[in-house]
Amino acid sequence: MTPTPTLAIVGAGVIGISWARLAREHGWTVTITDPRPDLADIVTAEFGDDEKVRATDDLADAVRDADIVQENGPERLPIKQQLFAEIGAAAPANAVLATSSSSITSSEIGVDLDADVAARLLVGHPFNPPELMPLVEVLPGERTAPATTDRAVELYRALDREPVVIRRELPGFVANRLxxxxxxxxxxxxxxxxxxxxxxxxxxxxxxxxxxxxIGLFEGNVLGGGPGGIAQLLAGVGAQTGGIEPGVPxxxxxxxxxxxxxxxxxxxxxxxxxxxxxxxxxxxxxxxxxxxxxxxx
Known part of the structure; x- marks a missing residue:
């Protein structure tokens, strides 16, 4: 990893600005891009005259030196497909191309992208706000290179996040399904x-x-069963509560x-x-x- 990684933020909404704050807290260089006319005012209000934070309305300029691009645009598949076509053409060949999408998979986004771009594309889904919530769900797509997943995990860990690689793409991923x-x-x-x-x-x-x-859910199950562990729990109270039908709002x-x-x-x-x-x-x-x-x- 480079001594001071560069994060390119695409989309200066709540999630994007939170990612930027997290990166600056860890000494990273940050470039922020968004077509909104008040971008410069937003970045100045958040970061003052910080020389390691730069705002630009030029997408290609924003991603040209990035170690990782974190896209935070609208949750619309055509928009993300267009954004990553442009990002892939301008970002360095070794940059991780990540989307903060909470429902759209990288396989969907990358279906028509060049193979080398799709190989660098994955989901890096944070829980809001990413500067506070440690979880990042990392979802490689069908065309994502294993090295991209490894690099993304390394970069997120450098930001003191808890990246978890999700083994199969499905709507809502894991945290939002729960x-x-x-x-x-x-x-x-x-x-x-x-x-x-x-x-x-x-x-x-x-x-x-x-x-x-x-503690987690399954760890709680182990403790809930006492010395008998989860088997004891499932055979006892779990046998009763497990049969409760969920309500339908x-x-x-x-x-x-x-x-x-x-x-x-x-x-x-x-x-x-x-x-x-x-x-x-x-x-x-x-x-x-x-x-x-x-x-x-």
Missing amino acids: QAAISREARYLVQEGVVSPADLDTILQNSLGLRWAT ATDPASMRRLVDAVEETYGSGEEVYETLARRRDRRTRAVLAALAAVDG
Whole structure:
């Protein structure tokens, strides 16, 4: 790895700027590109006169010296296909070409790309915000070279992320599929009047959320079974809870509107609310990460 890697950010939205902050925290050089007319103002507001951060509206110029390109554009397949055709033509031959896509696979994006470009293309899906959340799901496509996957893992680890290589492409990958399953049940429980949005969040924070911040699901299963491990758990309480049918939330407009109203009544909405909640989330997330680092250090 080069002493000071260069990250090219394509798309200066919330995810892209967060990636940029993470890279600068680790001493990397960052180039940010986006067609939005206020790009220079956004970058200046975030990074001031930092000489290692550069903004440009020229995509080819942005990626020409990159060790890794992290694309954060709209979640639209034709847009990503066009972007990576341009990125692949301009980026160095050894650069990793990554998309932050949360649902579109690199096989879909790279289906018509030249072989050498497709070989360098993969998904590097972060959890939001990537500067705080350690996970990066790394999904190579059908045409991705193994060396590209290895290089991507190396670069993400250099940013102190936790890259996990996903073995098979499927919609939603892994983290979002798990989140979607929990979210569906949560919406069902609120719609059925079983629990309020605030109480459901309290339950998650003080049970599964706290547990999963320290150990994983299957590790929790091992502990849940006592000395008998997961086999004991599955034969006991697991035999009962495993048969519970998941709820199916209503998706008609009226039901969805009631759900939105209930959540907004609890937490509010708008720019000021967003900023307040984001600051609280970031503060508490940093505290959890610091506590875990101190305990494991």
